[in-house]
Amino acid sequence: MIKINIKGIISLFFSLFCSLLTFSQSQNVDDITVEEMAKKRQDPVAGLRSVYFQEVLLPVGDGIAQSFSIQPVWPFKLGKNLKLITYTIIPFQSVPGLDQLSHVPIQPTPLQEGGSSSASGLGNILFNGYFSSIEKKGSLSWGVGPAIQLPTRTSPILGSNRVSMGPSFLLSHAGDKLSAGFVVQNYWSLGGEAENKVNSFNFQYFAYYNLPKGWFIESNATVVNNWLADNGDQMLLPLGGGPGKTFKIGKSKLFYCAAAQVFYNVVRPEVVGSWEAVLQFQLIFN
Template sequence: MMASTWGRVVLLSALVWGTLALAQEAPAAGEHPAGEGGASEQKLSKDVQNPVANLISVPLQNNTDLGIGPFDRQRNTLNIQPVVPMPLTLDWNLITRVILPIVYQPDTAAELGGTFGLGDTSVTFFVAPKKPGKLIWGVGPALLLPTATDDVLGTGKWSAGPSVVLLVQPGPWTLGVLANNLWSVFGSGDRASVNQLLLQYFITYDLPEGWYVNSAPILTANWEAEAGQEWVVPFGGGGGKVFKVGGQALNGSVGAYYNAVRPDGGAKWQIRVQLAFLFPEGKKQQHE
């Protein structure tokens, strides 16, 4: 069991480092002229709200779920989420989004104790036009890989399904939706089948100097659950700022969401804190 766990750790570490290496070496997907000096904080603020922008980013997103079970336990999930756009053709980009979760799952039947380890890895590929119109969009497959180091941290199933993102950015606003539905394809025969929806709408209003306020709740539905226990529907919001430390562009944000609809024993609140490392195209081109 220990050898299997460490094997997964090594495999996933290679996946993350490989993605980061690709981010450094891949040719820029955009077409800004060389020597532009990097995007401004205001432009970066716009780009970070667009899931299919020509922007390499490595978000570290920490989600703390509060009020789980009869003992009001806490679950913590740190998502490592590299996003790498690459040119597919002269007119199209391929955006790869990976989510590697590191999870602490509490024992909901006791006041103490829980399980810590890796969860299932999500990989989404969006094909998107390089020069979209007013409606920005991307479509592609979403995959769920059974990389969890413990049964309570994952599904035990290889799953796949379609994913789509649609958004518009009029003036200081960004309004959009991202959705996918996954079905289990194969995996452990003694584990439950997977049929789950993820739906995230996002609303952002840009403020001066890289500041913004936003709401980006993640709605989920487990279609295999009992009637009345399928949905998690949060409401809330937060804000953040795009800034630089030295020459490194960063995006920091904080949000809080109340799960108005949730299954029995589900988390009541979620606190989301994120720090994303940004690699604008102009900065890459300065070194080419």
């Protein structure tokens, strides 16, 4: 069970939604079909303003670890042909108690050693910034910038107490039916010892097959490798996917997208189970 202040989270969602909705209604939003938006949102540096709400379920020991995250994506124009896409992951996590819990990977942060007590609360916030060109040539998109993890966790089990940072790079190919790409990053803690020392490699892969009326099939997951863990317990490699749909409600200028995926963990630490489920809902403002 998640022991998080649900009322506080709902209040935060409502405030965030209202502020972004007010901002979006003041913008010039071009007419675009659901099918066109479904393809546009698959480009991570397309410049869309959106907010993701994501739930990850992962068996850990005799329980289920949960990570619910709010993920605002916001672009900024820096020059005639340069933009910055910011992508921030704010996780609220719940971890079952274990006798030995050492660097168990769960998106978006690796869990740290914490003894036998369970824990729930705010995890470490991960900020990603991608510099990219505004003018797109061909079907390829790219972005490069920093990944910065902030020590906002409310329990030692939920992450390091040090700032971690490193480079991040993404490449995406957009097609009419099939789109695919990847994000690769590695970040290190600035100091720290034992469970507070971080050296984490993340490889996110994504592929979409577009169907009529905004439907699509996707495979979107993150391979995590903790270089500091013992041999055999370093990597989490999920393979799988599931359906999704981009849609509108009424005459609103907002778009929405919902998706559900199930993965089999081909490679995993000993304490992690064989499956992983990801549920996602996205608000798209333009």
